[in-house]
Amino acid sequence: MNIEAQKAVTLAYTLTDTDGNILDTADANEPFVYLHGSGGIIPGLEKALQNKSKGDTLQVNLEAAEAYGDYSEKLLQDVPREMFAGMDEKDLFAGAQFHAETNQGMQVVTVNKINDDTITIDGNHPMAGKALRFDVTVLDIRDATPEELAHGHIHAHGGSCEH
Ligand SMILES: [Zn+2]
CATH class of the missing domain: 3.10.50.40 (Chitinase A; domain 3)
Known part of the structure; x- marks a missing residue:
């Protein structure tokens, strides 16, 4: 076979x-x-x-x-900090990964950078x-x-x- x-x-x-x-x-x-x-x-x-x-x-x-896939800068996105209001501060750091529902289905999202009012998230696959x-x-x-x-x-x- x-x-x-x-x-x-x-x-x-x-x-x-x-x-x-x-x-x-x-x-x-x-x-x-x-x-x-x-x-x-x-x-x-x-x-x-x-x-x-x-x-x-x-x-x-x-x-x-x-x-x-190739790494795409376009998948970096600033989102309001409030979107993470339910999350523990200690879970929010550059490199942290979580699953998020996107228009392409469930995807792994990586925190790229913590800013004052926003958080930059990276929708590229970790690999x-x-x-x-x-x-x-x-x-x-x-x-x-x-x-x-x-x-x-x-x-x-x-x-x-x-x-
Ligand atoms: Zn099944």
């Missing part, structure tokens, strides 16, 4: 930046499972995995644009602007279940989800 659309794919991987710093890993004990062809993983990686088989290992080098290297092993490939296909994502551990 090869990796193609509507397959549930189990991967182990090590993700590093171009300096060799490890940013993320998944191994056989805690593998990463995704639904191929659903846009659930970054496009360059999904493309590289197309037609691969169980046991294959591959090294995927991605420019920022093929990974989490935007970074060239990435994935060392990937394909651990397993199976057909996705009809329910998984309907949901557009994998139900891990054979369980079901609440939606």
Whole structure:
């Protein structure tokens, strides 16, 4: 069986930046499972995995644009401090990350700078602007279940989800 659309794919991987710093890993004990062809993983990686088989290992080098996108100054935005009124002061510092509902869905937003009356937030993905290297092993490939296909994502551990 090869990796193609509507397959549930189990991967182990090590993700590093171009300096060799490890940013993320998944191994056989805690593998990463995704639904191929659903846009659930970054496009360059999904493309590289197309037609691969169980046991294959591959090294995927991605420019920022093929990974989490180029860094965009336009995604820096000054918002009124009041918008953070409900938050603890100690949670508000440059580099703090939180999830926010945006017109592109739920996204990670990073606090860029604390100003007197406003807070500069950064809507770039934390890995935007970074060239990435994935060392990937394909651990397993199976057909996705009809329910998984309907949901557009994998139900891990054979369980079901609440939606
Ligand atoms: Zn689901």
